Amino acid sequence: MARHLITSALPYINGIKHLGNLVGSQLPADLFARYMRARGNEVLFLCATDEHGTPAELAAAKAGKDVADYCAEMHGVQTKIADGFRLSFDHYGRSSSAENHALTQHFAGRLADMGLIREVSEKMVYSNADGRFLPDRYIEGTCPNCGFESARGDQCDNCTKQLDPTDLINPYSTISGSTDLEERETKHLFLCQSQMREKLQAWIDSKGDWPILTTSIANKWLNDGDGLQDRGITRDLDWGVPVKKGGEDWPGMEGKVFYVWFDAPIEYIACAQEWVAAEKGTDWERWWRTDKGADDVTYTQFMGKDNVPFHTLSFPATILGSEEPWKAVDYIKSFNYLNYDGGQFSTSRGRGVFMDQALEILPSDYWRWWLLSHAPESSDSEFTWENFQQSVNKDLADVLGNFVSRVTKFCRSKFGEVVPAGGELGETEQALIAELTTRMRSYEDHMTAMEVRKSAQELRAIWVAGNEYLQTAAPWSTFKTDPEKAAAQIRLALNLIRFYAVISAPFIPDASETLMAAMQTEDTNWPDDVAAALETLQPGHPFAVPDVTFRKISDDEREEWQEKFAGKRKS
Numbered sequence: 001m002a003r004h005l006i007t008s009a010l011p012y013i014n015g016i017k018h019l020g021n022l023v024g025s026q027l028p029a030d031l032f033a034r035y036m037r038a039r040g041n042e043v044l045f046l047c048a049t050d051e052h053g054t055p056a057e058l059a060a061a062k063a064g065k066d067v068a069d070y071c072a073e074m075h076g077v078q079t080k081i082a083d084g085f086r087l088s089f090d091h092y093g094r095s096s097s098a099e100n101h102a103l104t105q106h107f108a109g110r111l112a113d114m115g116l117i118r119e120v121s122e123k124m125v126y127s128n129a130d131g132r133f134l135p136d137r138y139i140e141g142t143c144p145n146c147g148f149e150s151a152r153g154d155q156c157d158n159c160t161k162q163l164d165p166t167d168l169i170n171p172y173s174t175i176s177g178s179t180d181l182e183e184r185e186t187k188h189l190f191l192c193q194s195q196m197r198e199k200l201q202a203w204i205d206s207k208g209d210w211p212i213l214t215t216s217i218a219n220k221w222l223n224d225g226d227g228l229q230d231r232g233i234t235r236d237l238d239w240g241v242p243v244k245k246g247g248e249d250w251p252g253m254e255g256k257v258f259y260v261w262f263d264a265p266i267e268y269i270a271c272a273q274e275w276v277a278a279e280k281g282t283d284w285e286r287w288w289r290t291d292k293g294a295d296d297v298t299y300t301q302f303m304g305k306d307n308v309p310f311h312t313l314s315f316p317a318t319i320l321g322s323e324e325p326w327k328a329v330d331y332i333k334s335f336n337y338l339n340y341d342g343g344q345f346s347t348s349r350g351r352g353v354f355m356d357q358a359l360e361i362l363p364s365d366y367w368r369w370w371l372l373s374h375a376p377e378s379s380d381s382e383f384t385w386e387n388f389q390q391s392v393n394k395d396l397a398d399v400l401g402n403f404v405s406r407v408t409k410f411c412r413s414k415f416g417e418v419v420p421a422g423g424e425l426g427e428t429e430q431a432l433i434a435e436l437t438t439r440m441r442s443y444e445d446h447m448t449a450m451e452v453r454k455s456a457q458e459l460r461a462i463w464v465a466g467n468e469y470l471q472t473a474a475p476w477s478t479f480k481t482d483p484e485k486a487a488a489q490i491r492l493a494l495n496l497i498r499f500y501a502v503i504s505a506p507f508i509p510d511a512s513e514t515l516m517a518a519m520q521t522e523d524t525n526w527p528d529d530v531a532a533a534l535e536t537l538q539p540g541h542p543f544a545v546p547d548v549t550f551r552k553i554s555d556d557e558r559e560e561w562q563e564k565f566a567g568k569r570k571s
């Protein structure tokens, strides 16, 4: 039994994510976690909400709430939606947890001890009326380029010009509206990533099995221009992990917090501590400390491509720089973007389907199947309603759903609701078993390699093989001349339903459960031996005809949803 630590990139706390976010990390991570568990491996699958930083403060202010309350509430919302999509996290943590506070402070202190932190004085905008420094997004003014009156401190939304807060004409605080602003010196901590360059390069070079896309992004950041740059790890904000050196105060850093990019990935580790605190597990160190049992763990991270630099360089700089025996990532699975119906998903314009809306119109398996079978792996992919309708109606309703319905209903009408006895498997059946065996080994190889689309294609081909067999064997015709043979055919077909339930569970867990319940079995053993697996349900074993497993999407529904999710027109 192998041990797999699996993490999904942490979704940011401010709002509900769209389907593109879901398929970019959490959903494929769940597929892999479910598969690894199904094969008998020990799995720890972790994810958490990323809660610190200015966007959380701004979203809370917009909602008229205290930022801590806002984050607690949104964590609840995101947890419920994750459950709705059957994301099987062993723990869904929070980067604002006490565990992450302590661990972030520990890492900062340790990195300082290793000579990897330096103090830098910077000039930043201070608001006298608000009594605080203002991050870029808290300052607005007139754009020097186009005259737009509400240009932000980092960018003008009207002409898209990148700005510094000092470029703005008549700048004001977006908190109080005050124009009483001045530049003040403030001290910040920088992580000396430049000192870590050779160590990181050697580590990246040791990852011979990583995709070129991943290593080339890392190498670009390591070597382009002046090479990897030192990076600020603190901010003048209230909301975040207070800057401390381990458990001790950090002179000169009072009232400051760690920058969200520094504390968020540390939550991958802290989340395992939260998992223990929540009494779901007993020993987090055997997953994360190579001196305490984690040396045989395989650690896989899932993320969108925009997160790759961060996970190949910034977080490893923290881990490797500490020179403590932390488990570092073994494999990074990254994804391109999912686009929406001829454009992009847009949170601000409400364009595209968001996770809560998706569950309101159809059960999660429909979405899971489409998203995973169209995962943006080698390039960006696109969601269209036509494609979604076609995929659901064909793959799920016509192929899988129809097979289950025909087999169980036919058996009930001719043999009753039990697995029929009698008859022998013939050549057609042996050919089917041979095909399924070949396809199963290929399916397993793709799943192990995290080739999501190829896995889905192979699974679909396995469903199709059953349908084609049913068409060829035609037990309803056989029954008229040779009822014994028809019994053998239908016995095989009933066993195929259990077989499908077991192997499809990583993709469509709810349908799988429904099928297992209908077949009245809890035997989820993986079919290492296909022929033997197709004899699991013995003659006389009872079953029930399930309700419709997958319904079809009508043209009217498709048109209605297309209209509904098109987004508000930009005025």
Ligand SMILES: [Zn+2]
Pocket: 143, 144, 145, 146, 147, 148, 151, 156, 157, 158, 159, 160, 161
């Ligand atoms: Zn402008």
